[in-house]
Amino acid sequence: MADSTSKPVSSRLGDMFRALRHYNYRLFFIGQGISLIGTWMQQLAMSWLVYRLTDSVLLLGAVNFAAQMPSFLLGPVAGVISDRFSRHKVLLVTQALSMLQAGTLAALVLTDHVTIPAIMVLSALLGVINAFDISARQSFVVEMVENREDMSNAIALNSSMFNGARLVGPFIAGIVIAAVGEGLCFLFNAISYLAVIASLLAMRLKPFVRPTVEHRVWESLREGVSYAFGFPPIRALLLVIAMLSLFGMPFSVLMPVFARDVLGGTANTLGLIMGASGVGALTGAMYLASRKTVVGLGKIIVGAAFLFGLGLVLFSFARNLPLAMFCIFLAGLGMMLQMASCNTVLQTIVDEDKRGRVMSFYSMAFMGMAPFGSILASWVAEHVGVTYTLLGCGILCALSIIPFAIQLPVLQRMVRPIYRRLGILPEIATGLRAASVLTTPPRQD
Template structure:
């Protein structure tokens, strides 16, 4: 792009938004054409992703009735992370990120179609769901490093990176709000297979957005031998090990992912067993009331979908706050609020016996979770050099997704042993203690800009 046109493009702002206003700060990443395409395409696709996630949990719990089975699905997703996320990171630094994402997103579409077909025909068995989860884990492991490091290319530098990552979190959590509600209605009325099929269609939106992008940076190299892949991965690991603040940030995310975030794995248990009674009037109104708004085949999907959507509502609010932060803001302070607030709110949630109270608490949990995850992601990227960012983010992806999925397995095992409330409470307590330790031991974290 000629210099004059590029400068002109960088001065374009979303209609009706003053770039100096708070709204201008929040949405400034949308002045970049490529990011705008990604924003809308990814927004549609993520709704489908959340629909499949909720439908898969309902399917597994319906087939087995076991919290451990929910944890095993997480294990199947995490097994490919270690080998494939490092490979994805080295690819992201040397191969076109758009090309990688086009391939992974297309294969995810095919995976969703296969799962829909198995479920629709009634042939589905739990081992097949495990296998599909494993294949999806392989694709996500390769997909996440280029996806996260692609953002800085779409906004042409770091100036609008906080806005872009905040808006990414906003669309992710808007999808978390809408996807589970749609999934709850679709699964309750039409079954899990329809939700899986709708997810496959949603991938077309992000694939089309990638195809329409222009003027992206060219990769430095596209050919690698295995020895070079391993050498590149080691270089990224050595860089992170030497950066104390990066290690602390990743450790915070790792502890939270392993001990606090597994509450999501156990939400079907909470929705069905702990909160099912207090949610029954709502289910009766929609499924059995005088208006008979829905014809429900699986009414238990409705409370679960609403709990997930409450998380999404709070997370969207948190993501907008993060995206609104000015460039010179002390992001570490809001990060600390998330580190300490998330486990405290989870302790309140496991004590709740009322569905409406639990919905409010889940909204606050979603907000706190975004404060930690989004700001940790932003700070890691800001403090990573361009030539290593893909490999650094592969380690970040391994930490966040790997520990989250392993945490889901341990939470499921512990929940079958001592119950879901106590399982979540123990994890939240340990996570809170580590957050307090970091708060006092590493004050530089909360002062990070």
């Protein structure tokens, strides 16, 4: 048997980007990639603007709380809508509303009429939009990539796109803010939504067939909760994501404080730190894109959680920019490996008719727990300082994965029948290929 390393480089690269062979996914990848650069520019500009206006870590956390809390409250309802209505049309609506939100914010900043209450209201509005957008977008991947073998690659490429933008967006935003202020970052984000809207309109999709509704909304919610939290592997993965979001994600909220007060830097410093985190996350996403199977991701989830925690601990002690960038690179690498691996396994094992609801719980765990972590970390940083807060976040991230690591062998046995049914396990896939060879009639030359 030939070793996989003997394959030509072009072939290995083709495997890494194989999901792009699907026309609809390719359109989405390009449009969303452009839009996400604007999203990351807005995120960095928002953090810098709030901290510049208030000098308050607590208010910085409060704005993030307002932006993310709706995902926690509306996540289950968004999941039901994603399972009952056209995800394509839901995304068109959410992207158009997001463009309107960014345009309004740009107008307020550029005309010097921006206030903290206005920022809070607009952040909460974006949170409501994102609650529906995330669930529909996560579930829409299945419609764009019909070949299930390419599903894990598509999810990994999504993560690559997200973190490629995370690398470029903050870098550009840092330069723009230093030169002309935050307003143009919000304006570029508003314009960038045109790219993803155009890609959605250009797609060639099968006509949407609305599923027969057998239950009311609350019954569908109860069914989704029973399914997601009644199956231990799904429940465990959602808990891992929740802990990552609660203890780990607040580090991004504290970055403006660390960049300005600990490193003595400017918006450019913040852009470089966020960019280094993006490089680490992009490296992790590209590694996952190069994998051909979901088998073995459980161990990667465990190792990545420890790496994420270690990166945050080391980052908390950094006192110069190069060391801080290296440490946050490690944290970004661990965060992406953990988050994308959980997403991939969830998308693989979930039943299709419950996908929207399960992915809404995923967005609740990821986006919904983040506001609690942000407000808590901001409060702690106000009292003990940003350094000790980041140190505590890193330690808690590493400790929180221990229960999952202990349960991992049992969880692997539970998902094995699903992998067998899908032909994912190596021995099963090999057996199927061998059977197809044995049952194929010889060619008559």
